[in-house]
Amino acid sequence: MIRLSAFADEISPDLNEQIAVLQSENIHYIDLRSVWQVNVLDLSDQQIQDIKQTLTAGGIGVAAVGSPIGKVPIDSSFADHLERFDRAIAVAKALDTQYIRIFSFYAPVKEEAGSSNPAAYRDEVISHLQEMTRRARAAGVQLIHENEKAIYGDTIARNVDLLKSINDEHFRSVLDPANYLQCDQVPYPDAYEATKPWLEYVHVKDVRPDGSMAVAGEGASDWAAILQRLRQDGYDGFIALEPHLAAAGQYQGFSGPDLFRSASQALQTLLRKMDWSYN
Template identity: 90%
Template sequence: MIRLSAFADEISPDLDEQIAVLQSENIHYIDLRSVWKVNVLDLSNQQIQEIKQTLTAGGIGVAAIGSPIGKVPIDSSFEEHLARFDRSIEVAKALDTKYIRIFSFYPPVKEEAGSSNPAAYRDEVISHLQEMTRRARSADVVLVHENEKAIYGDIIERNVDLLQTINDPHFRSVLDPANYLQCDQVPYPDAYEATRPWLEYVHVKDVSPDGTLVVAGQGDSNWSAILQRLRQDGYDGFIALEPHLAAAGQFQGFSGPDLFRSASQALQTMLNSMDWSYE
């Protein structure tokens, strides 16, 4: 059975308001990215425990850690980033989730020879991801790679290359159709078919032809066909709302309570129309 989740910091920075809106929308899981305007990896152990207790009391489980891991230039200090990655594992364990959302690094910010050619950094990107995957395997957590614009694995070809090369059950794929559209890629059937062998997680947002972020079903992502295909293929996992309807920043989007409810209801209407049960 599929399970609905949400990047609830899109609702509000306040945890209590996040929970109230999730409850009103009958959503029982959260992709924890930030609370009180503090990134999940910067929260103290005490804050993590407070969040866990509050979520549990509200009937909300943690589906995934919405970490910013891999959202740094490939030429920045990997040793420092690994320390942050290790923190993501600690947080995942503390919150009883096996999933950590990650990215695959930016090409160098500096204007230098080769900086406009992501392929020039392939080996370094793969080496970094392999080390993180090794640590994930040891900790028994699963890294889910998001195909976000401007990171190494943003287009279908490079994403598939990463997944094929690393080839590990602890490094899997997020399907984010709207992100593919923002990279001039075809989400369905092209991206879906290419990444299907590694599919582990789904993010829901949509983009109109003029680039505006809209609720699922109102843009070019072809959500109706994607949901039908997911069901046909026996998808059994999380589908997480990340609508970005009011703002879309580098590290976090925002919708607000009302727009978030619109996004939630658009998705649930599609699921109900196809009689696909969820929890």
């Protein structure tokens, strides 16, 4: 059975408000990205424990750590970033989740805007991701790579290149159709078919042809067809809401309680129409 989750910092910076809205929407999991406007990796050990206890008391489990790992230029200090990555592993362990959302690095700082040649830094990206995958394997966690705009793996071809090159059960793929649309890629069937062998996680947002964000089913992602195909192929993982309806920033988006509820209800309506049970 699929399980619904959410980037609940899209609701509010306040944890209690996040939980209240999730409960009202019958969503039992969270992709923990930030609380109190503090990134999940910058929370103290005590804060992480307090958050875990509060979530558990509210009937909310942690589906994934929504980390910013890999959202740095490829030529920034990898040693420093590995320290941050190790923190992500420790946080995942403390929150009892096996998943850490990551990215595949921006172009080098020296590149001028629009002039980047991804092939020039491909090998370094793969080397960095291989080291992180090795550490994830040793720790017993799984990295899930999001196809975010402007990182190395933002297109279908480069995402598949990463997945094939790393070829490890601890480095898997997030399907984010709206992100593909923002990179002029076709999310379904093209991206779905190409990345299906590594599919581990699904992010739900939608985008209209004019670039504005929309609830699932009102944009160009073809969510009805994607959900039908996921069900046909036996997908039984997490489907996480990340609607970005009010704002979309480099490190997080925001919707607010009312727009988040609209996004939640749109997704759940699609699932009910196809009689796909979820938890």
